[in-house]
Amino acid sequence: MREGLHKIVSSDETIVAISTPLGHSGIGIIRMSGPDANAIARRFFRSHSPDPKFEHRSAVFGTWTNANGEQVDEVVVTAFHSPRSYTGEDVIEVSAHGNPLILQRIVETARIGGARIAAPGEFTLRAVAHGKMDLVQAEAVREFIGAQTEQQARTALRQLEGSVSKRIQPIKDKLVDVIAHLEAGIDFAEDDVDVPSNTAIINDLRPLDDELKKLRQTFGYGKILAEGLQLAILGKPNVGKSSLFNRLVASDRAIVTEIPGTTRDVLTETVSLDGVPLCFADTAGIRQTTDRVERLGLMRTFETVADADFALVVLDGAGTLDDDDCQALEKASRLPHLIVINKADLLQTLPLSFLNGAQRVLVSAKTGHGMDDLRDALRAFLLARRADLSDDLILTNARQHEAIGAAGNSLEAALSALSGTTPHEMVLLDLYQALSALDELTGDIVTDDILGRIFSTFCIGK
Numbered sequence: 001m002r003e004g005l006h007k008i009v010s011s012d013e014t015i016v017a018i019s020t021p022l023g024h025s026g027i028g029i030i031r032m033s034g035p036d037a038n039a040i041a042r043r044f045f046r047s048h049s050p051d052p053k054f055e056h057r058s059a060v061f062g063t064w065t066n067a068n069g070e071q072v073d074e075v076v077v078t079a080f081h082s083p084r085s086y087t088g089e090d091v092i093e094v095s096a097h098g099n100p101l102i103l104q105r106i107v108e109t110a111r112i113g114g115a116r117i118a119a120p121g122e123f124t125l126r127a128v129a130h131g132k133m134d135l136v137q138a139e140a141v142r143e144f145i146g147a148q149t150e151q152q153a154r155t156a157l158r159q160l161e162g163s164v165s166k167r168i169q170p171i172k173d174k175l176v177d178v179i180a181h182l183e184a185g186i187d188f189a190e191d192d193v194d195v196p197s198n199t200a201i202i203n204d205l206r207p208l209d210d211e212l213k214k215l216r217q218t219f220g221y222g223k224i225l226a227e228g229l230q231l232a233i234l235g236k237p238n239v240g241k242s243s244l245f246n247r248l249v250a251s252d253r254a255i256v257t258e259i260p261g262t263t264r265d266v267l268t269e270t271v272s273l274d275g276v277p278l279c280f281a282d283t284a285g286i287r288q289t290t291d292r293v294e295r296l297g298l299m300r301t302f303e304t305v306a307d308a309d310f311a312l313v314v315l316d317g318a319g320t321l322d323d324d325d326c327q328a329l330e331k332a333s334r335l336p337h338l339i340v341i342n343k344a345d346l347l348q349t350l351p352l353s354f355l356n357g358a359q360r361v362l363v364s365a366k367t368g369h370g371m372d373d374l375r376d377a378l379r380a381f382l383l384a385r386r387a388d389l390s391d392d393l394i395l396t397n398a399r400q401h402e403a404i405g406a407a408g409n410s411l412e413a414a415l416s417a418l419s420g421t422t423p424h425e426m427v428l429l430d431l432y433q434a435l436s437a438l439d440e441l442t443g444d445i446v447t448d449d450i451l452g453r454i455f456s457t458f459c460i461g462k
Helices: 037-044 100-112 122-129 135-146 150-160 163-187 198-217 219-227 241-249 292-307 323-332 371-385 398-418 424-442 448-455
Strands: 015-018 025-033 045-047 059-065 071-080 091-098 229-234 267-273 276-282 310-316 337-342 360-362
Touching: 015 100, 015 122, 025 037, 025 100, 025 122, 037 045, 037 071, 037 091, 037 100, 059 100, 071 100, 091 100, 122 135, 122 448, 135 150, 135 163, 135 398, 135 424, 135 448, 150 163, 150 219, 163 198, 163 424, 198 219, 198 398, 219 276, 219 371, 219 398, 229 241, 229 292, 229 323, 229 371, 241 267, 241 276, 241 310, 241 337, 241 371, 267 371, 292 323, 310 323, 310 371, 337 371, 360 371, 398 424, 398 448
Parallel strands: 229 276, 229 310, 310 337, 337 360
Antiparallel strands: 015 025, 025 091, 045 059, 059 071, 071 091, 267 276
8 A cells, every 4th residue: 555545544444335426327336445345245246147256357247135135226246356446456336227216225235234435536545545546647537527628638638647647757766866865975974975066966956847847837727727717708888798708608698688787797608619618707897886786796797807817808899988998998907808899790980099909809799700710819818828838748736736836946945055055964855845745746645634635526436
């Protein structure tokens, strides 16, 4: 078992859970893992074939019974023997009809047989504990299950295959090598052990620092890929925000009328652009008002803009610029934004000199004119965020980013110390901190807090 996890994960218990989503379906799967999994299956399973054997990766058809020997369902039981299973333990998977009531009855028989209900993510936690995967791969399991676009799934699959871990391992190996040389120089100083010069050590560490910086920089795009790009659509009433929103999400989600102030709350919808989720938010119109409900909607508009990654400022191309337009532009100036001049199907009267060359696109939410140009502009923004990525290796969650950042900061501190007259004993402290951060990333060092942050977000049964 992976060092440190034996204090947190107990393999003496057998766990059980439904592994397929709750609801009615053709098939549902119950998973058991632990030392008693095979014994529990033999107690409640009656094979339809003579002399059944739970051979590794073999499927056996039969009947699952309850504690009184009464039939619960006809099932297929598949066995996976330790250590060649998902968790590294003996695993039994029971495929039954996908009726939640039937599946729960099978789980209850397993519980009577000595298993306990698994905690969220406990099967994957046991896989980590037995060295079947590391923490980065475990997080990728969760992200792969939750992927909503092809790009999200592709990125998660690469991490599940160990792309991040394989990139980190050479860095860890080189750090250990440098640490060993410095430790030897300190421990055997009287024996004239050949210790590399500070310049040579810096030359060894600099490429590692550069590699960590490259990984760290991928998080900007990785966060957008994992969580979606939050786009706020703002502007004064009746400039066509809701019509534009409906065009972008290809659905009549927002009510559109000629009455100013129709939108009183924030309406959101997510669509995919080249595999990246775009989370559009249609907001209440920005204007001076004494209406209490409209003012509350305006407050939510400003909160949405504050949390957004990008803003679309909608202006009426057939109108004039006023104070409400200027307020919308001022709010958007605090984050990346694009000016959308709407109503291209009408005579254009909006003066453009005030834009001072700001990026803009001319559209008609009514006819659809210019919508491809708008999507191209959004696509260009996304491409700019991943312009420095040489491959598909991307950090997609905050824990990974924090660990890489901590390792990079410690490594830079060591490089700074080596450039001066700092004793090697102090340099070693920084190098050990860098190594420790990378060990936390992959799970070679674990704590209850780290495991709680990761596995509490898993579904039960995975």
